[in-house]
Amino acid sequence: MRYAKMAVLLGGAMAVAPAAWADTTYTVDKVIIAGSKTVPVEKLYAAIQEHAGSRVTTADIIADQDAITKVLSANNVVGGIKTSMAATPNKHIVVTFALDDQGAQAPVVTHVAAKLHDEIFVGNKSISSDKLLAASGLTPGQDVSSEQILAAEQAVLKAYKDSKLPISVNITGENKQISPGHYDVVWTIVETKAKKKKHSDDDEGEKVDQ
Numbered sequence: 001m002r003y004a005k006m007a008v009l010l011g012g013a014m015a016v017a018p019a020a021w022a023d024t025t026y027t028v029d030k031v032i033i034a035g036s037k038t039v040p041v042e043k044l045y046a047a048i049q050e051h052a053g054s055r056v057t058t059a060d061i062i063a064d065q066d067a068i069t070k071v072l073s074a075n076n077v078v079g080g081i082k083t084s085m086a087a088t089p090n091k092h093i094v095v096t097f098a099l100d101d102q103g104a105q106a107p108v109v110t111h112v113a114a115k116l117h118d119e120i121f122v123g124n125k126s127i128s129s130d131k132l133l134a135a136s137g138l139t140p141g142q143d144v145s146s147e148q149i150l151a152a153e154q155a156v157l158k159a160y161k162d163s164k165l166p167i168s169v170n171i172t173g174e175n176k177q178i179s180p181g182h183y184d185v186v187w188t189i190v191e192t193k194a195k196k197k198k199h200s201d202d203d204e205g206e207k208v209d210q
Contacts, residue, residue: 035099050064149175
């Protein structure tokens with residue numbers, strides 16, 4: 001959580017034990033939200049439930065503190081909040097939410113490199129999976145990028161081409177997450193017999209103009 005919270009502090013003329021004032025109901029005379037620089041204060045007031053005339057307990061005030069913190073965190077505001085209430089003998093209070101607004105800070109995004117769990121070949125009838133695994137150049141456990149996956153696909157295609165088999169090949173790859181950050185690459189291979197090239201009929205001979 002970016003915004004640090006502090007417990008509600010009881011001040012003013014009342015001197016009661018924490019266990020007693022925790023369940024006491026107060027009448028709110030005024031709510032003050034001070035120190036907001038990043039988020040419009042109107043937005044913070046709209047997030048809380050209490051207002052002048054509300055009957056609240058300290059639990060209600062803490063809930064409003066949490067509501068303000070949620071708005072600030074959603075806007076990436078860093079800092080802290082100190083909540084206090086000044087009470088009088090007739091159980092009327094002024095609640096103050098004092099913000100230490102240190103401005104917005106963009107969230108830090110950590111990119112975790114994808115790790116190869118395994119390569120799986122489906123549909124390869126002419127070349128064994130072991131040979132295609134060796135051709136792809138990928139190793140289980142290594143970090144892999146999209147560029148490396150593409151290079152592996154081209155390497156598998158080259159293995160088919162170098163085999164000089166009378167087939168044409170179409171390859172599609174699919175990444176399947178096995179666990180967070182770990183993927184299988186499933187290669188689906190469609191092998192098609194290459195069409196024979198048509199040759200001219202040598203028996204026709206050479207045509208001669210009459």
